[in-house]
Amino acid sequence: MKKKKAIVCRCEDITEEDVIDAIKQGYTDIEELRKKLRIGMGPCQGRVCIQIVRKILKNYTKKDISKIPLPKSRPPIIPVTLGTLSSDKDEKKS
Amino acid sequence: MKRKADVVIIGGGINGCCLAYNLSKKGLSVQVIEKRYLTSGATGSCGAGIRQQWSTEENTLLAINSVKIFEKLSKELKEDIEFRQGGYLIAIHDKAEMNQAIKNVKMQKKLGLKVDIIDNDKIQNIVPILDVNGMNAIAASYCPTDGHANPFKTTFAYAKASLKYDTNIATHTKVIDIKTDKREIKEVITDKGSIKTNFVINAAGVWSKEIADMVKINIPNQALRKEILATERLKPIFKSMVISFKDGIYFSQQKEGQIVGGIPLEKEFGLKTLPTIDFLYHMSSTLTRYAPSLSHVKVLRHWTGFYDMTPDARPIIGDTKDLIGFIHCHGFSGHGFMLSPMVSKIITDYISNGKKDKIFEDLSLDRFKGKKITYEKSVVG
Numbered sequence: 001m002k003k004k005k006a007i008v009c010r011c012e013d014i015t016e017e018d019v020i021d022a023i024k025q026g027y028t029d030i031e032e033l034r035k036k037l038r039i040g041m042g043p044c045q046g047r048v049c050i051q052i053v054r055k056i057l058k059n060y061t062k063k064d065i066s067k068i069p070l071p072k073s074r075p076p077i078i079p080v081t082l083g084t085l086s087s088d089k090d091e092k093k094s
Numbered sequence: 095m096k097r098k099a100d101v102v103i104i105g106g107g108i109n110g111c112c113l114a115y116n117l118s119k120k121g122l123s124v125q126v127i128e129k130r131y132l133t134s135g136a137t138g139s140c141g142a143g144i145r146q147q148w149s150t151e152e153n154t155l156l157a158i159n160s161v162k163i164f165e166k167l168s169k170e171l172k173e174d175i176e177f178r179q180g181g182y183l184i185a186i187h188d189k190a191e192m193n194q195a196i197k198n199v200k201m202q203k204k205l206g207l208k209v210d211i212i213d214n215d216k217i218q219n220i221v222p223i224l225d226v227n228g229m230n231a232i233a234a235s236y237c238p239t240d241g242h243a244n245p246f247k248t249t250f251a252y253a254k255a256s257l258k259y260d261t262n263i264a265t266h267t268k269v270i271d272i273k274t275d276k277r278e279i280k281e282v283i284t285d286k287g288s289i290k291t292n293f294v295i296n297a298a299g300v301w302s303k304e305i306a307d308m309v310k311i312n313i314p315n316q317a318l319r320k321e322i323l324a325t326e327r328l329k330p331i332f333k334s335m336v337i338s339f340k341d342g343i344y345f346s347q348q349k350e351g352q353i354v355g356g357i358p359l360e361k362e363f364g365l366k367t368l369p370t371i372d373f374l375y376h377m378s379s380t381l382t383r384y385a386p387s388l389s390h391v392k393v394l395r396h397w398t399g400f401y402d403m404t405p406d407a408r409p410i411i412g413d414t415k416d417l418i419g420f421i422h423c424h425g426f427s428g429h430g431f432m433l434s435p436m437v438s439k440i441i442t443d444y445i446s447n448g449k450k451d452k453i454f455e456d457l458s459l460d461r462f463k464g465k466k467i468t469y470e471k472s473v474v475g
Contacts (some may be wrong), residue, residue: 031131036249036250041394041395044394074396077231080392080393082393
């Protein structure tokens with residue numbers, strides 16, 4: 001498959017080539033890649049892309065995949081509307 | 095990593111990287127040491143805002159001068175840092191807030207800032223999704239040249255630009271000790287080797303206390319836990335940051351379209367990272383009270399960050415009497431990103447030319463020894 005066209009992150013439209021370019025520029029921490037490319041910041045929260053990015057990182061850094069930690073988990077697990085969240089409990093009196 | 099450097103900077107956040115760029119551009123050799131990755135602390139979890147509306151003169155001046163640097167920064171660093179000036183709208187809810195706002199605006203105008211108190215109609219012109227009744231607003235102060243930039247891109251751009259000069263950046267490297275001799279800095283010891291130097295800048299954010307402890311300097315900073323959320327991307331709706339000191343809420347729409355904002359819960363010091371459901375409840379209720387049409391917008395994630403709080407919510411900047419070459423650059427209390435360009439310039443002028451800005455006195459560590467403390471009142475989030 002052509003690297004230019006292989007989409008790694010569908011939410012943010014990031015290709016395999018984008019990821020490789022960033023790694024070559026020195027962004028070799030998965031959190032750094034997130035912040036550089038916005039991978040894992042879309043509605044899927046990294047479900048689609050993060051494992052693929054880890055594999056690309058493994059190939060380029062020659063690190064064992066167990067040495068490439070997943071990004072910190074940032075809830076909620078699935079997107080929830082502000083309306084749903086605010087209907088659940090009254091606003092705190094502050 | 096270098097074996098010897100003119101300056102060692104501890105901390106790879108916005109201030110560390112901005113300092114590395116400015117110092118090495120002046121011809122100094124610089125070693126940055128970051129224990130995790132660049133932007134892994136407060137820089138990477140902040141709300142991206144750049145505000146000039148403050149209650150203390152020195153914060154206002156630092157911010158005004160920082161904005162002047164931000165305005166030209168994308169061009170200077172040859173990377174788009176996504177700087178945009180959509181303004182800051184600060185809600186005023188009652189008479190006491192109005193009195194403080196009048197005082198602030200008068201001082202800010204004297205310093206040359208374009209800022210005004212606006213009525214409720216004007217609030218809705220600037221941010222049409224706001225419900226002024228829901229907000230319980232009676233007016234607002236508004237500065238159109240306040241704005242945003244992307245904290246990751248700004249930090250990365252500074253880091254990259256600094257590498258064109260004599261800078262080395264060691265990430266995933268931990269400072270273990272700082273060796274001194276007769277009140278002078280001699281060497282910085284890390285888990286990856288040691289560096290000889292006479293200057294250390296402590297820009298380690300909430301970890302600055304650990305660093306200061308190594309040279310037996312006591313700093314009063316505490317990590318204050320904060321939470322923040324981001325929604326899905328929306329088409330551009332509003333440009334201004336909206337904040338309220340009374341409700342503690344702040345929110346704005348970022349360049350990619352997501353709404354990012356936060357609100358404080360009960361004060362909690364320490365480094366507990368787990369986000370809480372209480373925050374989601376409180377933030378969503380207040381946010382939809384301010385902007386009811388956002389009810390349909392989905393929250394994608396929320397996360398925790400830390401304010402490196404000082405007792406008066408003003409940063410600690412400058413040299414140390416008891417230890418020559420130990421420079422403080424911490425305690426930003428939630429405002430390190432927006433003040434970084436000017437703070438770095440002042441520290442760079444001191445290290446490269448020995449020029450001491452007046453601000454060193456106002457923001458010195460010694461100010462806490464006196465009895466009178468001037469608080470920065472305009473703190474949000």
